[in-house]
Amino acid sequence: MxxxxxxxxxxxxxxxxxxxxxxxxxxxxxxxxxxxxxxxxxxxxxxxxxxxxxxxxxxxxxxxxxxxxxxxxxxxxxxxxxxxxxxxxxxxxxxxxxxxxxxxxxxxxxxxxxxxxxxxxxxxxxxxxxxxxxxxxxxxxxxxxxxxxxxxxxxxxxxxxxxxxxxxxxxxxxxxxxxxxxxxxxxxxxxxxxxxxxxxxxxxxxxxxxxxxxxxxxxxxxxxxxxxxxxxxxxxxxxxxxxxxxxxxxxxxxxxxxxxxxxxxxxxxxxxxxxxxxxxxxxxxxxxxxxxxxxxxxxxxxxxxxxxxxxxxxxxxxxxxxxxxxxxxxIGIRCSYAIELFGADMMEHNIGGYYDHKTHEIFDSKHNPIGVASKDLSHAQIDILYKKYLEAEHKFIFEGIDLLFHAKLEDPADEQPMTTTLADCRIDSGILMSTGCTPPDNNTQSCSSPVRAAPSGSRNPVVDVEVADGNDSPIRMRGVGPKID
Missing domain, CATH: 1.10.3430.10 (Ammonium transporter AmtB like domains)
Structure with a gap:
């Protein structure tokens, strides 16, 4: 201008x-x-x-x-x-x-x-x-x-x-x-x-x-x-x-x-x-x-x-x-301690969570409430909220690992599942994936090489993973996880 x-x-x-x-x-x-x-x-x-x-x-x-x-x-x-x-x-x-x-x-x-x-x-x-x-x-x-x-x-x-x-x-x-x-x-x-x-x-x-x-x-x-x-x-x-x-x-x-x-x-x-x-x-x-x-x-x-x-x-x-x-x-040139700790990606742009600037309420990426980061909270109290947020965000990873090692056994004749090793996998939104697989979103499986593959006619994914015990001997595990909606 x-x-x-x-x-x-x-x-x-x-x-x-x-x-x-x-x-x-x-x-x-x-x-x-x-x-x-x-x-x-x-x-x-x-x-x-x-x-x-x-x-x-x-x-x-x-x-x-x-x-x-x-x-x-x-x-x-x-x-x-x-x-x-x-x-x-x-x-x-x-x-x-x-x-x-x-x-x-x-x-x-x-x-x-x-x-x-x-x-x-x-x-x-x-x-x-x-x-x-x-x-x-x-x-x-x-x-x-x-x-x-x-x-x-x-x-x-x-x-x-x-x-x-x-x-x-x-x-x-x-x-x-x-x-x-x-x-x-x-x-x-x-x-x-x-x-x-x-x-x-x-x-x-x-x-x-x-x-x-x-x-x-x-x-x-x-x-x-x-x-x-x-x-x-x-x-x-x-x-x-x-x-x-x-x-x-x-x-x-x-x-x-x-x-x-x-x-x-x-x-x-x-x-x-x-x-x-x-x-x-x-x-x-x-x-x-x-x-x-x-x-x-x-x-x-x-x-x-x-x-x-x-x-x-x-x-x-x-x-x-x-x-x-x-x-x-x-206006103020410095942000609050809560915004500094949680990061501008989330607090200003709603990436990985949400922050309501009017009520000061914080939500995780699944829209679950974490708490209220009001201006009168101490740094220690804000730290507690941040820890709670991190635990919520990483919960899906822990659930995916728990599902993998506590899967319900299934008759091997039901389906010929795909196999991989943990070394070749990554966890994506609670679903263990092979490295060559990129799902189109967080809830569906339509890629070519998922570790969790649903048997035909079933919404229950089969888990078939090969891991190593303390002596590096391979252990094969097979199970069925919960339904994928």
Missing amino acids: VGYGLSFGDNSFHGLFGRSKFFLDTNDADRLGHIFAHFFFQSSFATTATTIVSGSVAERANFIGYIVFSFFNTFVYAFPAHWIWHEEGFLNKHFGAIDFAGSGAVHLVGGATALVAAIMIGPRTNRWTEPQKFHMDSPINALLGLFMLWWGWLGFNCGSTYGVAGGKWKLASKAAVTTINGSIGGGIVAFAMTFFLQHGRFDVGWIINGILGGLVSITSFCPVMTPAEALVVGGIGGAVVIGTGYLIEFLKIDDPVGAVAVHGGAGVWSLVAVGLFAGPDPTEENLFTTSGLFRGGGFTLLGAQSLYIVCCIGWAVLCTYISMKLIDLT
Whole structure:
């Protein structure tokens, strides 16, 4: 609605913000494609600056409060984008600061915002008293997220040429190479640091953040650095991320995913690296005309980049504090202990259970009442409710196992059942299934290889399982379970 106009509107107000192109639209056939492509691309940058913050407040943020914050945080991004990318922006026009694809306006602003948000919202309950309970729940999902970001980074960096005509495709091609090299450098350093600092253990979280730190580090000037420089800059970025992560933890600031270290720490280094390594654009586009200190350009560019860093951090810290303070005084920025413990999946989205926000009553996934998590309950009482919920949710598993080992014997002549071993099985909603079987829902059996198969003309499933006793000798068990409705 208004963010794009603030960033890229004409008639700039002293290089601080634009004053046109609000509620963007155009009938200019010649410019229509370019205008909307630029709008869409920049909206993804604005989104990224906000999603960075979600990682630093994960597992204890008020969902509605975060939605409101996300809306206002768009303005936090819009102003620095004007300063650095609009031709009249004061950092661009008067100081010659450089940020090709958003290390400052996107990542540093997002990282600084994440830092303030994490401090204001406070740590997760027992984060520093029982640190052993806090660990990465799913390294596989985290790695999948890394690969999605890795791939998307190529789109951001290469796409920041805004075209392929003239020399832009050449810059995009080089940006692709340096982007990959930067991630490699960050990953190599992260591998080495986790091995030596954690006594031979390769920490998945460190490696992921090291790679991301390498990507952030080269984002600000990826088309005008050499591939070798990309390895060095990315490697230093990986080290900065891990070092910043240690500092954040030492200061007892709870940042579950390392957003401050990855985007804030590596963002600062990226802008400093521009003042050291940047060189002129060799193509006819002339996107870069100033060289860094190591390229014979002196301290001019390094000074401009330092001012850019200060402006991004100062602006983000001020705006974030004001917006989050107002939200905290009205809606609230932190969720209740019950929501923190049970999780937003269930309490906000009815996944795996249900929470009535009016009555504060909690139900399990079978719609059975668990109890009332009223605001006057102590943490110990909420813990009891959570234990009751877990017992209810896992009851079907225990019932399935009990059915398996206490099944009623049946005449073997009734049916020729299927066989499998426990090693090849999984329990799905109380029904023991072979690994190759995926039922269409929780109540029916229509797949090709169920362990529990109903004899023809009967609704009673046959159980025929081979297990091992204490001496690893196979024991065959056969029985009939209850009817499947």
